[in-house]
Amino acid sequence: MPELPEVETIVRDIRPALLGRRIDRVSLSHDDVLRGVSRRRLVQGLKGATVREVFRRAKHAVLDLGERRLVVQPGMTGSLIVHDRRLTSDERRYAVLRAALDDGRELVYRDVRRLGTLLLLDTPGWNRYTGAIGPEPLDAGFTPRQLAAALARSRQAVKKVIMDQKYLAGVGNIYANEALFAAGIDPSKPAASLRSDDHVRLHAEIRRILLAAIGSNGTTVRDYRTGTGEQGSFQLELLVYGREGAPCRRCGTRLAGTHAIDGRITVFCHRCQS
DNA sequence: ACGAGGTCCTGCGAGC
DNA sequence: TGCTCGCAGGACCTCG
Structure with a gap:
């Protein structure tokens, strides 16, 4: 599922097509993707609204509609695509939210597993939502010190902490695995046991990898698509995710895999990460 | 506060 | 070929 680079790619792709557009018609196939908003209020809130801005927060895409903001959390299998022609039957399949735009195009939120979520927030709701999420790793203000402060408080595995959205925004399982490998840090190490040179390396590698992944339009393992429906290429x-049992690209050691941290697949090199 | 584990969903690939 | 099982990029919840 989309992590920061994937959602950033989606937002960059769909933003030009959405800015200034009015939403004319809305349809929703399932209510179970809604949180904190009823079907009626969602449809009423979207219909007739004009898209003022489109941006990303953490792993979520946000449409600023003036009075309210639509937050799309794609979860594991969600995608957000602006179509400029009739949808194929394949594209209609699993389309959860369809919003017809005033220029004839259509914004479609598609989600096979429907673990994704749609929120429609007023200003106080938005403030609560964004206030509960940690710093954006690609912001200029995100420093090794800021990362260190988040890690210092926790004896949990460093991998779990950097994936925890309240400490750091946007890093999910794939990029956590990759950044820890690149920084030479054992994912199971207690966060508070990292030293300042670890903080500097991890900070740099998180940013470097996220930027590189954005440059490749994200990582397509299975479902992820860009805002124009293409696959990513990261x-x-x-170097490690999906390569359990294969030789480490740096030293040739067989990569280890475990589900011991937060029940998510962790792949790492015993020799390169300590 | 923490860690472990379950829940929401569906599809796919492995193994029998 | 056809079945069952385990697993999958996230986020949120409860329990002890």
């Missing part, structure tokens, strides 16, 4: 650059 899967070709992954």
Whole structure:
């Protein structure tokens, strides 16, 4: 599922097509993707609204509609695409939210597993939502010190902490694995046991990898698509994720895999990460 | 506060 | 071929 680079790619793709557009018609196939908003209020809130801005927060895409903001959390299998022609039957399949735009195009939120979520927030709701999420790793203000402060408080595994959205925004399982490998840090190490040179390396590698992944339009393992429906290509650059049992690209050691941290697959090199 | 584990969903690939 | 099982990029919840 989309992590920061994937959602950033989606937002960059769909933003030009959405800015200034009015939403004319809305349809929703399932209510179970809604949180904190009823079907009626969602449809009423979107219909007739004009898209003022489109941006990303953490792993979520946000449409600023003036009075309210639509937050799309794609979860594991969600995609957000602006179509400029009739949808194929394949594209209609699993389309959860369809919003017809005033220029004839259509914004479609598609989600096979429907673990994704749609929120429609007023200003106080938005403030609560964004206030509960940690710093954006690609912001200029994100420093090794800021990362260190988040890690210092926790004895949990460093991988779990950097994936925890309240400490750091946008890093999910793929990029956590990759950044820890690149920084030479054992994912199971207690966060508070990292030293300042670890903070500097991890900070740099998180940013470097996220930027590189954005440059490749994200990582397509299975479902992820860009805002124009294409696959990303960063899967070709992954050094550890998905390579359990294969030789480490740096030293040739067989990569280890475990589900011991937060029940998510962790792949690492015993020799290069300590 | 923490860690472990379950829940929401569906599809796919492995193994029998 | 056809079945069952385990697993999958996230986020949120409860329990002890």
